[in-house]
Amino acid sequence: MNQSQQIINMRFVLAVLGRDGAFIRAHELHRRIHDLGRPIGMSTVYRALRDLVKRELVDVMVGEHSQRWYRRCSSRPHHHLVCSMCHSTVEIPAHSSPLPAWVTEEATGFTDVVVRVTITGTCAECT
Incomplete structure (x- = not known):
C-alpha cells in the first residue's frame, strides 16, 4: 500500500x-x-x-x-468520563484534575509527564 x-x-x-x-x-x-x-x-x-x-x-x-x-479526541489536554455501558464520553479539561493529591514533576524527578485519567460511570441515557 x-x-x-x-x-x-x-x-x-x-x-x-x-x-x-x-x-x-x-x-x-x-x-x-x-x-x-x-x-x-x-x-x-x-x-x-x-x-x-x-x-x-x-x-x-x-x-x-x-x-x-x-x-x-480534541487536541486540548483532557481526561475522559466514560459510560461503562454505552461508552459515550465527555471530555474533562485537564486543568480540572480529578487527582488532587498529584505530586508535581519537580518532586518526582520525572520530566515530560502526561496525566491521562479515565473515569467511568453510567450516563443519564443508560440509567
Missing part, C-alpha cells in the same frame, strides 16, 4: 471515529466502515489507528480483558 492510500485510509478512519464521540473497538470501527461501503481489511484499520494514536489524533483506552477502545 502506498503512502497516499495510507493517508486516505487514516482520514476515513478518523472521520468514522468522529461521528458519535464514543470509544469503540477496532472490530466495531471495521464493521462501520464496511457498512459505509468502504471494504478495507482489519490490518488496514489497525495500521490507521496506530498511526492516528502516534499523531495524537486518537486516544486509546484499555478496558477489561486488555481490550483497546479508540476515540477521536
Whole structure:
C-alpha cells in the first residue's frame, strides 16, 4: 500500500471515529466502515489507528480483558468520563484534575509527564 492510500485510509478512519464521540473497538470501527461501503481489511484499520494514536489524533483506552477502545479526541489536554455501558464520553479539561493529591514533576524527578485519567460511570441515557 502506498503512502497516499495510507493517508486516505487514516482520514476515513478518523472521520468514522468522529461521528458519535464514543470509544469503540477496532472490530466495531471495521464493521462501520464496511457498512459505509468502504471494504478495507482489519490490518488496514489497525495500521490507521496506530498511526492516528502516534499523531495524537486518537486516544486509546484499555478496558477489561486488555481490550483497546479508540476515540477521536480534541487536541486540548483532557481526561475522559466514560459510560461503562454505552461508552459515550465527555471530555474533562485537564486543568480540572480529578487527582488532587498529584505530586508535581519537580518532586518526582520525572520530566515530560502526561496525566491521562479515565473515569467511568453510567450516563443519564443508560440509567
